[in-house]
Amino acid sequence: MKGTKRYGITALVGALIVIVVILIGVAAYAFAYPPTSTTTSTATQTTTAVSTTTVTTGGTGGTQTVTTTVSGTGGTQTVTTTTTVTGTSGVSSAIGALKIGIILPLTPADNSWNYNANDAITKLQKEFGFTLSTAENKASGTDADVPAQQWAAEGYNIVIFQGGQYQDEANTFAGQHPSIMSVCVDCTVANYSNVYRIWLDLSGGGFVLGAMAGMVSQAHKFGLVGGGDIPSIWEGHEGFIAGVMYTSPATPTITNTFEPFAWADIAGAQTTATNDYTNGADVVFSSGDGVDVGVLGAALAQPSSPQVWASNVYTNLTAILPADNRILLGSIVVDYYTPFFKAMEQFVNNNWHWGYTKVDMPSGLIAVQPGPDLPANVQAAGLALQSDIVEGAIQISFASTSSGAPYCFANPSASSCADSTLTVPSGGGTPTGNMAAQFNYLPPSSSLP
Amino acid sequence: MRTDTQGLRWLTTTAYNVLAIGLGILAGLLVVVYAGGNIEVALSSLFLNPITLSGGIQQIFVRFVLFYTMGMGVGLALKAGLWNIGAQGQLLIGMVMVFVVYTFLAFLPWPILYVAMIIGAALGGLLWIAVPTILRVRFGANEIVVTILLNVVAINFAFYMLSGPIKSSGTALGFPHSVNLPALFQIPRIVSSAPITYAVPATIAIGIILYLLVERTSFRIKANTVGESLETARFAGISIPRVMAITMLAAGALAGLAGATYLMGYRYELDIGSFSTNYGLVAIICALVGRKHMLGIGFASFFFAYMTIGAESMALSANVPTYVEFAMEGIMMLGILLGNYLTERRFAV
């Protein structure tokens, strides 16, 4: 017996030593052969053929030809991207040399906030060939700090914090790394010159959707589901409510819910929306990623008659999921491609400090894509109102407190903030009533197509 | 005195543990390869980044403290055969209590308030496990089931507190989060240049104290007997309710305490990012790998602190989702359990 034991132990210790040696060897290999820097794009391509792509960019005002050559055998691949640009030549190659990281609160599977940002940045990456790294599921600023610091150590130039919850972290990070552009999407505060803010205003989109909803609804009952009670989302909700009050022929019943676990709560949003529909609402407005997923799912699960409608934000659902058209009131489509590109362009041109881009309807960066199955007159009305907003004829504003937050967001129970009346003068003009959203002018609703 | 067989047995189990860990790492690398990531980058991130990246060493010690404190609690309860699956919930309650004390007992002078915050956290964890303890000791209700339910309740409760009583009117735009603890209420570093706070030696001290109190006294035998067979314990005259209550309450208090050291030593504020973590589970793994030994858990915690940070870094570098870390942990845990089984078989009497 003792002999067997000894044999067993020797074999085991031998196996242990072999494993340890292998692991040490592998770690040593990692030490000795640090990753080479000849790759200019993340190694997700495994093609071995030469491919040529021709891309036309809107931002630089010129045409570029991008040729991607992949060569090399075995484990290492060398990807060289050569760009021939006519027009502003230096910019594209300068952007191609950048290292950019983006931090997402959820994952691109939400067909909304995260999908849109990821889609925009990967399109840019395919076009310009910079190094892109993505960190997903970072619920808060402290979680976002870990990948951000890693990127800073790896020499990244731009870090995009995709969400207002990262505002504090984006500023702290900017203070620690003055040469890195800290892009903060949906942030209001910038404490350092290297914080580049992209601020979102959904009120125009909400208003257009609300106006269409008011026209198309049969039950005159509306639900709103939001994730996270923050100013930009709240403004979108208020815009929608104003739109409904503007066009609804009967006094509307409105239920406004903010999901407790915010954007990630798909199941909660789906249940809330299903409740809303079962309680008789036939339009539900949703304002953000996981919540969008839940609300759309609830709408799709409803029977085809009576007709119900749901909306989504950030992505053009008609373009990516046409099967959803039968319940789609419309999408508030947000263009992140342009603001991201603008940030990169300003970075390489070195005029990016205290940078700020407002993403809203008047700037053209937010547009409403009406649902294709809406009646033609409803779609036309929505587009008419949208042009009014883009041309500046209709302006939506919110009274603000001294700290810059919307007054009615901070004081929801104030009497002037109650969303109970919106009266438009008979010939058109400045509307009156208790509304958080203020309008300079609205045409009479009878004049809509 | 370690006999020959005991030493051999320890060596065998350790060997199998290393094997299991190697398997887990291999699985992670397989995912990297399948996703088209770069192996060299992945390996250097896994092994080197925790030390080379700025903030890496701080993270290692923060997690070490977290896993060790919670793991000791889980391990202690495990000795008596009780599973504290509710460690995550007790951790959250501990974190909430830190700010509850900070907000509502703010009139206390600084040194007392500081200590009160820490004690409050431990007390919170203890109270949170009190219900399962009572149900188990008095009514025989299985503690696993009750603590799992309380975990969910804890998340909801913590969220409610965070959105209301302990909410700060800060600049994070309506996302619920607490105030930031000023420097006076943070756990200071030992030396300002090295990112190690006093929490580290304090935790090690607790580990040593528990080792002396539990491993070197008759309590170890009492707890083990209760864990192995209730009838034997009854025959031996051991007060089963007392052993169970002590181990479980201690486990809850330790988990709550972990919340205090985590917040006051690293995070300085409470936000929803802390709610979706899996630290309770990793603490259970550390307790199992450390074989329920108060000092062994320390080594396991340090290893897993290093490994989790390395795995997350590897996932980031290789553009692979960080969730791969959980799959790796699951495989490691399975491998460790199988290794224990094989050792038992080899040394079966």
Add this chain to the structure above:
Amino acid sequence: MSIAPSDILIGMLSTTIQLSPFYLFAGMGEIVSEKSGVANLGLEGIMLLSLVATFIVDYMTGNPWVALLGAIGVAGVIGALFAFTAIQMRVDQIASGLAIYLFGLGLSFVVFTTVYPSGLTPNYIPLPPLVANYDKIPYIGIIFLKQNILAYVSIVFVVATAFFLSRTSLGLRVRAVGENPKAADNMGVNVNKVRFLATLFGALMFGVSGFYFAGNFVPGFQTDVIAGRGFIVLAMIYFANWKPYRALFAALSFNLVYAAQNEYVSLSGFGVASVSTLFNMLPYVFLLALIPVFGRKARVPKFLLKPYRKG
């Protein structure tokens, strides 16, 4: 609020019946498994893996029934692995169950992101409702006819499980193996084989649960989307004393409380998220409150969690 009370009630009942089958399938599976002496804490991991299999197969084939097969298949493989380690290799069931949970949690999301890196997926095609124009039929339509057939299969399973455990010889063997494996062994029952089959059955049920989650709870896959609901099943069957009909009651009442508080929160227009989390706790507190109602000491299968060694 001009919403009729009858509408609210209908909504609540409809939600209850929509959500309960998830807990019922898993509950029946776990009851059989635990009656034989094996507790499977990895159920949520198996559910997540089945869920991601459901979505992927459904996206690729467009056929939910094929997706159901895929879900059951995946669950069977993982369940067999767990059963083998817990029964034949006699490792600690709770620890290995948690390991399976971690493994499923990580792998499910990694698989999903690898197959759909941009996150863009087709629409999930669910099982059709029982009656196509269910909304035409007042009251009964929305509550009962909107559900898909699997929801009612779950009720059949409850009855079948109760019958199986109490009236069939195999069911008797399953119970014997959990209460007194030595005696069962002496009577010639292959203890480990019966346990293996029971645990495997449990895992297959978790696969069906995972399939049912798709479309009824969420329309798409996200990280950790089941969010602890699988573990709640453990509590349900515990407080139901491992009796199928009591588990049915537990599941229905749990979901009724959930639906009620959900309705109340949306209707009262709290707006402020914080208070709704207090109401979120109600279903779980309700389960805890069931302890004194259903008797203090649960009649745990005597040899639950204890592996059996022959001879």
